[in-house]
Amino acid sequence: MMDKTPTNRRHFIQLGLLSGGASFLGWKLHAAQKSDDALALYQPQMEKIRPLFMKKREPGFSDWLAQHKEPGQTFEQYLKINPNRPTAERTRIYLQAIGIFTKNQTEVIYSVQSFMEIVFGLEVKMLPAQGIDQIPASAQRGDALKGNRQLLSTHILDEILKPKRPKDAVAVLAITNEDLWPGEGWNFVFGQASLGERVGVWSTARLGDPEKESKMFQRRVLQVAVHETGHIFGIKHCTAYECCMNGSNHQAESDQTPLVFCPECDAKLWWACGLNPSKRASALNAFAKEHALDPDTAQWERIAKALAS
């Protein structure tokens, strides 16, 4: 979850904003099912879309799976771990922005909110933004003027997010454009989460230039947002297909990772969040079209068609 060197990528998290309305409820199917019914319920829909997905490629030398032996996680295995998921009491994802954001960065954060509401079928609410001046000197290092200021990720998790986590939060995620470090011995971290506490923080500081390469920046931020929230919902790295839940060791590998979840990983969200797979796929296709998220747009279109058949 933490990374020591620039070649050794991110791991961690994100969040959402104030909800624009109740449209995200449109693809809620029903209250989350019991796990023993879930396999039978979702298997037919998984099989409809399975042929649309590429098996996970063999990793290159510096890729995640060449350096981390991971077993993957099927939908069936996920059902057995009693993952963190929405309940009658925990119905929302909260997003905490930390820092000062440019217009482009702010627009990307709002697109993250909309995207997450579709992916998870939950309301994503923005907590009041917080400035850097509220973070004590002991939780900062470097110098903003020299461009090397960093914030202590554990301070954000333990002192900012946990104490004010709303009762109805299934996850609280902070996003900052400041660089992060997780403690002594580390150069930086892309993000960090406390899965048991349902809180996480991630930085956009190393995800590209939001002004000069705004589309790429947006895609990366969206990808981190749903990947890391997937972890908070108990989803492990995917080793079966090319999938949004693939681990990634460096930016080039991340950039090849789809925004789309594979059948095994998407079924986890269908079940955990009580989603209507078909309506949600159509909504994702529309979102991807609006934001020009190729090639994922075409994949969601194929998925929506397959699920509607």
Ligand SMILES: [Zn+2]
């Ligand atoms: Zn991950």
Ligand SMILES: [Zn+2]
């Ligand atoms: Zn997957």
